Amino acid sequence: MLAVRGLRKSFGGRTVLDGFDLRVEPGEFVALLGPNGSGKSTALRCVVGLETPDGGEIDVSGNAAMVFQKIHLVGRRTALDNVCSGALGRLPLRRSLFCPHDVRDEAMRCLDRVGLADRALDRCARLSGGQQQRVAIARALCQRASVILADEPVSALDPQAAVQVMELLVDLAGEGMTVVAVLHQPELARNYAHRIVEMVAQ
């Protein structure tokens, strides 16, 4: 479950969010639509702590993970290594130098969940954009997230890859996860999301 109440954020006097409310239940897939500057990304970044909100309440049950438009994997490392790094938050430093066996097992299951178990040992830079985005989702799963926030997850992908990623996100919501995705294509939102939230520029 994700609940945001009265979220406010401004950058250097420019107000981006002014009392934003959002409530998403487990199993629900919500799409955020809106023009540039309407604070869609900022809202998600506040939830995961990449931005500090000026005010408002954020309530997340469980673990929130984020998926980015630019994917942000370490291209030189293997898909498996990148997925393992999702577990860093619950590993002490001394166990995180090399990925422990149990985490590798778990990461492998996450990769299998996104259909990329056979590419586990490929460097991410060698995967296609759609495959990379699915590895990023596997990383979120390895984080044992119950909430997935996706910031334009398919804007950089070709149409087929975009459909694959959207179907994956819908499936994850179907399994009980809370999914929020910023989208720029209204037709994708209508086809896949359970609910659409329109945001307006301040």
Next chain:
Amino acid sequence: MTLAPSQSNTMRTVPRRRWPSAAVWVTVAVILAVHVLAWQATEFSPAALIAGWEGMADFLAESLPPDLSVLGKSLEAAVITLYIGLLGTTFSIPSALVLALLASRATTSAAWAQQAARAVLSFLRSVPDVVFALIFVTAVGLGPFAGVLALVFHNTGVMGKLWAEAMDESDRGPRDALRVTGASGPQIALHAVLPTVLPSLAGLLLYRLDVNVRSSLVLGLVGAGGIGFLINQSIKLFRFDEMVTHILVVLLLVVVVDQASALVRKRLGA
């Protein structure tokens, strides 16, 4: 799209050439003045060079042909020089890495830690390796060991700064992504920053190896062993023919190290 001509005819006149402003003239005058002062302070005198050409001719006459009987000794010493440069570079890796991680804003968020690490790096960088060598010669005596120590200290400063800059320039995205997973600063450095910048760090390391081998020549001149020491001895004994042999070996050494490091760096793509 077509561009319409300007409406008024007066706009058609060619703009007049603008002369440089007063600030430009003042800057030029200051630069000239500094060069005049430098000319005087360094006793720069082409006339002295022309007048003394005989001394140089004698020197060249004495130094040719090179005395190749010292070639074996010379090559041995060149290998020592190479070893000084190698150990000086390798042994500075741990200290340079720790200081670079502390100095880079990609891996350290505490401003005081960044400032402290940068201050240490600046200090090590600003003391020339020759000065470090002279200091260590007083502690461990003449010889290659003093040269290695000198290089370790100076190279930590230079390489640490270059590495910190490489880390600063690394993409912010993967760091943010790991921060969201709850990873700590050291974990982010280990799993996002270092894997990304490793090729650049390796390239810079090889570049420093190249520079350090050349520096260890100069260190030899102040008593830190290797082929520089032999050059110094030959000059003191007026054996210029030996010296030329040593210099030819140096040339060979520098070219080989330079080419080898360029080749490896190219393979690394850094």
